[in-house]
Amino acid sequence: MRCEEVLAQLEDYSYGELGDRVSLRLATHLRDCQTCRRAYEEILKENELYTSYTRDIEVTPAMWEAVRARTVLADGRQLRLSLITRLSNWLRAKFALPAARLATARQLAFALALVAATITTTLIVKNYLDGRGQENPVARQKEVSGHVEQPAKDQQGPAKSQQESSTRGEDRGAIKGKEQLGPSMAISPSKKPGPNRLIKRKQPESNPSLDSALNIAQQKIQRAEREYLSAINILTQVVNRRKASMDPALLAEYKKNLDIIDRSIEACRIARAKHPNDPVVAEFLLAAYAKKVSLLQEMAQ
Numbered sequence: 172m173r174c175e176e177v178l179a180q181l182e183d184y185s186y187g188e189l190g191d192r193v194s195l196r197l198a199t200h201l202r203d204c205q206t207c208r209r210a211y212e213e214i215l216k217e218n219e220l221y222t223s224y225t226r227d228i229e230v231t232p233a234m235w236e237a238v239r240a241r242t243v244l245a246d247g248r249q250l251r252l253s254l255i256t257r258l259s260n261w262l263r264a265k266f267a268l269p270a271a272r273l274a275t276a277r278q279l280a281f282a283l284a285l286v287a288a289t290i291t292t293t294l295i296v297k298n299y300l301d302g303r304g305q306e307n308p309v310a311r312q313k314e315v316s317g318h319v320e321q322p323a324k325d326q327q328g329p330a331k332s333q334q335e336s337s338t339r340g341e342d343r344g345a346i347k348g349k350e351q352l353g354p355s356m357a358i359s360p361s362k363k364p365g366p367n368r369l370i371k372r373k374q375p376e377s378n379p380s381l382d383s384a385l386n387i388a389q390q391k392i393q394r395a396e397r398e399y400l401s402a403i404n405i406l407t408q409v410v411n412r413r414k415a416s417m418d419p420a421l422l423a424e425y426k427k428n429l430d431i432i433d434r435s436i437e438a439c440r441i442a443r444a445k446h447p448n449d450p451v452v453a454e455f456l457l458a459a460y461a462k463k464v465s466l467l468q469e470m471a472q
Contacts, residue, residue: 172200177207185214385448392453399460406467413471425470432466435459 177200183189184197201208414422439456446452 172196174204174207178210181211181214185218395457399464402464403467406471409471410467428466432459432463
C-alpha cells in the first residue's frame, strides 16, 4: 500500500472499522514505514486523550430540547434551499445547459417549490369568498325593506267604509299598545310580513383586500404554468436528441404515456378556459404539467 492510502485510513484502522484483509495490509505497511507508524501513534494518543476526557458540563433535558429545536429549524431551512439548488444542479449536470438557460432551470425549481403554497392560498381565498356570499337567514330577514301595496278603495257603500275605519282603528290601537311595551317590542306596519310585500335584498359587498389576494394567487398560478412550459420545452429538446439511441420498445412506451398526458393537459386547459377562477381546475392543470416534467426527466436520464 502507498503512504497516501495508509494515512487516509489510519483513523478507521484505529477504531477497528476496516476489514480483515485491509487491516492486515495496513499493519504490514506500518511495520515497515516509520513515517506512517508515527502518524498512527499520534492518532492513538489523541484517542487516549479523548477517552480520559471528563465532561464538566451536565447536559440537561432542557438543553437537549433546545438543540433539537435548532436542528429541526436548520433542517427545514436547508430543505427549502436545497430543493431549488438540487434541481438546478441536476439539470446542469444531466443536460449540460448553456448559461442562457440556467435562469430558466432556476425558475422551474422556484415554480415547483411554490405550487403547493399557491394552490393552498387560492383555495382558502375562494372558500372564504363563497362563505361571505351565504348570508345568515336571520340577518337577511332583518335587512328586508319595502312597502306594502295599498289595496284599491271599494265603492260598495258607507257600511263597508265604516267597517274598514273601525278595523284601522283597532290596528292603530294594537300598534300603540305594542309601542308602550318598549322600542324592542314595537313592530312597524311596514315591517309586517305579508303576501304583497316588495322584498329588496341586500347584495353582498365585495371585499377589495380579498379580491386583491385572489388576483395575486391567480398571477402565481400563471407564473408557475409559464415555468412548467419552459422546462417542458428544454427537456423535450434533450429527449428528442436522444431518441435515435433509445430502445424501440422504450420509445414506444414513452410516446404512449406522453400522448395520455398531453390529452389530460388539453382537457384541463379547456376546463380552465370555461372556469378561469376555479382553483381546483388550476391544480389539476399544474399536476398534469408536473407529470409531464417527471416523464421527460426519466427519459432524459
